[in-house]
Amino acid sequence: MSNIQTFQRIREIRDREKQKSQKAHKEAVDAFEKQAALLYEALRKKEEAVDRFNQTLSERTVEANAFVQHQHYINRLEERIEDLQPVVQKTRLEMQHSQAKLSEAHIEVKKFDTLIENKETKQLNWIKREENRNMDELSMQQYLNFQNR
Numbered sequence: 001m002s003n004i005q006t007f008q009r010i011r012e013i014r015d016r017e018k019q020k021s022q023k024a025h026k027e028a029v030d031a032f033e034k035q036a037a038l039l040y041e042a043l044r045k046k047e048e049a050v051d052r053f054n055q056t057l058s059e060r061t062v063e064a065n066a067f068v069q070h071q072h073y074i075n076r077l078e079e080r081i082e083d084l085q086p087v088v089q090k091t092r093l094e095m096q097h098s099q100a101k102l103s104e105a106h107i108e109v110k111k112f113d114t115l116i117e118n119k120e121t122k123q124l125n126w127i128k129r130e131e132n133r134n135m136d137e138l139s140m141q142q143y144l145n146f147q148n149r
Contacts, residue, residue, distance in 0.1 A: 011112035018105035025098040032091040039084040046077040
């Protein structure tokens with residue numbers, strides 16, 4: 001019985017580790033989503049700016065100053081995109097790493113669940129065998145007592 005309790009304690013420890021991994025993974029996912037949203041927003045702004053400028057060019061002539069300002073704006077957006085891409089990639093890798101740790105922790109908990117279940121099954125089978133053996137012995141004693149009368 002104490003053997004099963006030991007495994008249950010170890011399982012509780014593994015479960016706490018799993019919960020820590022879940023929290024770390026959630027934080028990693030949130031960080032990735034935040035960075036990915038910033039990158040998406042920068043890409044969307046660039047695309048909208050290019051589309052608006054092309055539409056303006058097709059409708060009318062544009063002054064050289066407006067053209068230069070637009071080009072500077074696009075360049076700043078491209079720099080922002082280039083700065084964000086490695087950050088997004090880094091947070092993606094961290095998220096994937098935390099997912100792997102979470103999966104590993106989940107597997108460990110399942111291993112101990114299975115181990116505990118097997119130990120309990122073996123213990124129940126042993127108890128049943130002992131009960132059957134005791135019943136057989138009791139039955140035999142009653143039979144012998146009945147024969148001796």
